[in-house]
Amino acid sequence: MTNKILVIEDDPATSRLVDYSLRHAGYDVITSSNGLEGIRKARTEGPDLVILDVMLPGIDGFEICHRLKSEPNTARLPILMFSAKAQEIDRDTGIKVGADDYLTKPADPAEIVNRVAKLLAKKSPQGAPPKERVSG
């Protein structure tokens, strides 16, 4: 089964970039440009991983992460925070609210794909990386 990645990102250009890179690597991608919609999609669409921007209109990324990690349905969902906030404290806050990994913008699209693969492997060690499956 193809892994489904939920991208919550308000900048349309970045959203398009991540969407394209992940699809190119063989993942299913759904996107959301604001927090409330993102949370709803995380609950209903059953993604395998969430890529989460921090600076979002309405509810910010930290809050979304905390909520997802607080709800039993989504608590085990791996979250990769992907933010232009590059300070140490931002990263610490992300980890504190339960993010599984934190990636700073700008990042190489290959690195985004790489991190996603690692997190999915950690979640289900017996499962092979999806890319290999697709290409294989």
Next chain:
Amino acid sequence: MQERKLKILLIEDSTDDTELIKRGLGKSEGGRFEVTAVSWLAEGLEQLSKDRPDLILSDLGLPDSHGLDTVTKILLQAPQIPLVVLSGYDDEAVAIKAVQAGAQDYLVKGKLEAFQLERSIFYSIERVRLQAELEQHTQQILNMQDNLHKILEKNADGIVVVGEDGRVLFANHTIEIMLDRGSRQLLNKPFAYPLYGEGVSEIEIERADKEPLIAEMSVVKIQWEGSPAYLASLRDITRRKGMEEELRVSEEKYRNIVELAQDGIMTVDMRGQVTSCNQAFLDMIGFSREDIIGKNFTKLPSVTPDKIPEYLKLFTTILNDGAAHPIEMTWKRVDGTTKVSELRVSAMKQDNRIIGLQALMIDITERKQAEAALRESEEKFSKAFHNSANLFAIADINDGKFIEVNESFVRLLGYSREEIIGRNATELNLWGSEEEHQNIVKLTRENDIVRDVQLKLRTRSGEIRTGLFSSQQITIGGRRCFMNTITDITGLKRAEESLRVSEEKFSKAFHNSPQVIVITKLEDGTIIETNETFLRLTGYTRAEVIGKKTIDIGIWVDAADRIEVMRLLKQDKIMTNKEYRYRMKNGDIRLWLFSGEVINIDGELCILSVTTDITDRKQMENELRFSDTVLKSLHEGVFALDNDFRITRWNETCEQILGIKAADAIGKITSEILEMVEEYPGQNTERINLLLEKGFNKEEQIYHTPRGNIWLDVHAQAIEANGKRQGWITLITDISERKKADEALKHSEEKYRQLINTSNDGIVSADAHMNFTVWNRGAEKLLGYKEDEMLGKSIMTIFPREHQKEVARELVQSKQADTCKIGNLVFETSGQKKDCTEVPIEVSMSTRYEADNFFITAIIRDITERKQAEEKMRKIDQMKSEFLSNVSHELRTPLQSISGFTKLIMNGQVEDAATQQEFFRIIDTETQHLGNLINSLLDMSRLEAGRFQIYRKPVQVRDTFIESIEMFHSLAKEKNITLKEEIPQDMPEMEIDNERMRQVVINLVGNAIKFSEPGGSVAVKAVKRKNDLLFQVIDRGPGITEEDLKHLFERFYRAEGETVRGGTGLGLYISKQIVEAHGGRIWAESKYGEGSTFSFTLPLNGKGGKENDK
């Protein structure tokens, strides 16, 4: 009255829970709660520093703090605000720990009922308030105890508290001095003097190596530290006692003298009532004292009524001119006999005013008897002289002129008495023969007595008569005379007989004289004759002295005195009133006043001496002199007054202190020579009334004197005898120097006080009990309390409760740090004003030790402005750092797209040409965006550096606006926002900087779209007005809070919540600079929740604006 809303600070990260609690509290009656909700502890703490809530409601698990840490951090910052913690089911144990750590209560989320929440809030607030009140009451009680202790400590009287077991529990400084013991020797030791319940007593205090001290002790029962005890207050009255004793001794002495006097002494007051008499007086009249004292003089049983008018006349005379005329007075004694006394009456004066009469009564009964005898003798002699048939003539021994002649002389010689007196025999041509004349002259010169010489006398008619002439030299009134007798030879015997009788009478007078009369031989002092008075006084019998030499009897105390008497009498023949001492038979020494005369008795030169005993009078004089000396030697000024304040005594010290001689003072009323300065009109009358009422007064007073104004310590005390006030004794001490020093000190203090009071800083001092002793106007201005409110109050009054511990800690540290005597300390804290508001202050405190006591002086400075400035700086720093963080974010976002798509294309991951095109466009757009961002930053930095410029060109402003707005149509559509433009065609051509104006419009419209929710609308309007052009952007977005409106156009400012929307916080700031550079104005209006309107104007005349307009 409407209740103030309770401010609740809710720290809760779960928005659901926040909503739930807000809703719960919202249900309360009348909306009593105003809830400020934050989701992070840091935000909560910041909110606490801005606005003090009535209660904090906090979750334990927050994004930035967990569990008990949360409680600790909140309590650290706001220990005084009640805290209620919120916990989940699972961490209720932690919540209980939180309550133990200082939270007022906890509530379990999920089990929460609205009424529980409300009840918990009210309960917590009330509990904290009660705790605060309890602490305040405790503090007040401590203050009161302190004050009481101070009063006891500093009291001028000695104060000691003794427990029921008789042990000393407390002793103040004065009592340590009085008892000459340190507190260590007193405390917990038995008190040496008995306390007989409550009341006043006098005690004598023995002190090692010091004068004993007399103290007046008053005792009251009190409660001391919860147990019954006695409080004894001791006042030193030693000096007063000393004076009273001295006065009593002096009076006693006088009384003794009066009692011992041999003459009767009696005093009568102005109403004629006998006020006193001595024993001699009582002996004289034979009545008892009770019969006499208090009776009117004229009603005395001894006074014969027929004499009363004479006495009254005498008294009146004395009262009128004061001259004393001794009179004789006959007393009827109780046994019926009579006594005669010489009554010497004189006025008794006090201050030159007669207050009564004093009578000295010398018993002259014996003298009167002698005098009567003498008079009888004289009378007889005179009759014999005048009626004798013999011729008698008394002639001067020197010139023979007649002094007196008898009737027979006149009749026989035929001259009248007037013709004879004053002439001599030769002048009257009485001599019958010159031969006989010469013979008689010769005889009388050679002999004192010539007898029976025959002679002839010529009468006026020329008749010659023959008689027997006898002559004798006599002294009459100190004048030497001849007593000539001429007798018919037949009448001789009768004349001789007459003479003998006369002599006998003279002898009686001699013997009965009240004065001592002695005749001694001039050569050897052999006593020829003495009178009875001599024998009575000396105690010798006649046989023991007659024929004995005075030297042998030993009557002269000093033999040299007799030699002097001999010398003087030989030289002058007569001497009067010399004092010599004589020894009586029983050995007593008496002082006699001696008068003597050399007389010739039977051809031998003798001394006729008449003396008076003046011993008693002398003694009295000496006593008086001694008493005066005592007065003089006192170092204090002493003056005595009678009941009318007339001065009767005035010692030398008085003269020195007041500059008034005794002679000028005695007899005057005090107010005539001294003026007490009044502090208010009528004070002197009050003083006099008080003095009359109490009988004493002790006061420090200013007097007007010839030496100027003098400060005196005046102690006036009534003199009382037999329960009657006799007058006053007043002691004065000059305390001007001390007062001057006091005054100088006061002056100097006043100067410092003024200096202190003019200071804008608060200057305060506190004593060892941490109570204010100085509180200046600066402090009043700063904290609102007046000086009289604060003196004696604890310094803690000016610190808010939550800072008191911190201040106390500072004080303790500065105390401990005191190895040298002075410590300095500066710290910032918060002060609490009278109206309970707080003000940030800086306290510069210096402490010092004096006599083991800890004193503080502090300068308190209002640092509100400094704090505000610091706060502003802090905010700007925070804004800058947020700005940097945002700039970084804003730069990174386009970079991500640019570099990401570039990498994809470069790595050949984008095979599809259309997709490649799409990506290139994105790269291009993002690059432009990046460029714009960088331009904004550059604008900002130019503005900062003052290098921002506009370049005007004539432009159709409508085009400028339309072009700028067009850029947003696609974005608005994408966001489902209606974008309307109402820009009329008749827009003018204006000289503006086109690029910059576009920037402003883009910024405003961009913001409006950015903050609008999908389905919203944005309207852009432009209107040409009389003098300017108005441009407006109206949205239906969330609106802007009032607080945010104020700061909207400040650089780096971003409204609450905008953080999540990005932006540099520079757009509006730059827009404002651009509009103002064009001479226009930019502003924003908003209603929170309804939308905002941003407006700017441009002046139609084009020019104007700032200097950066090119």
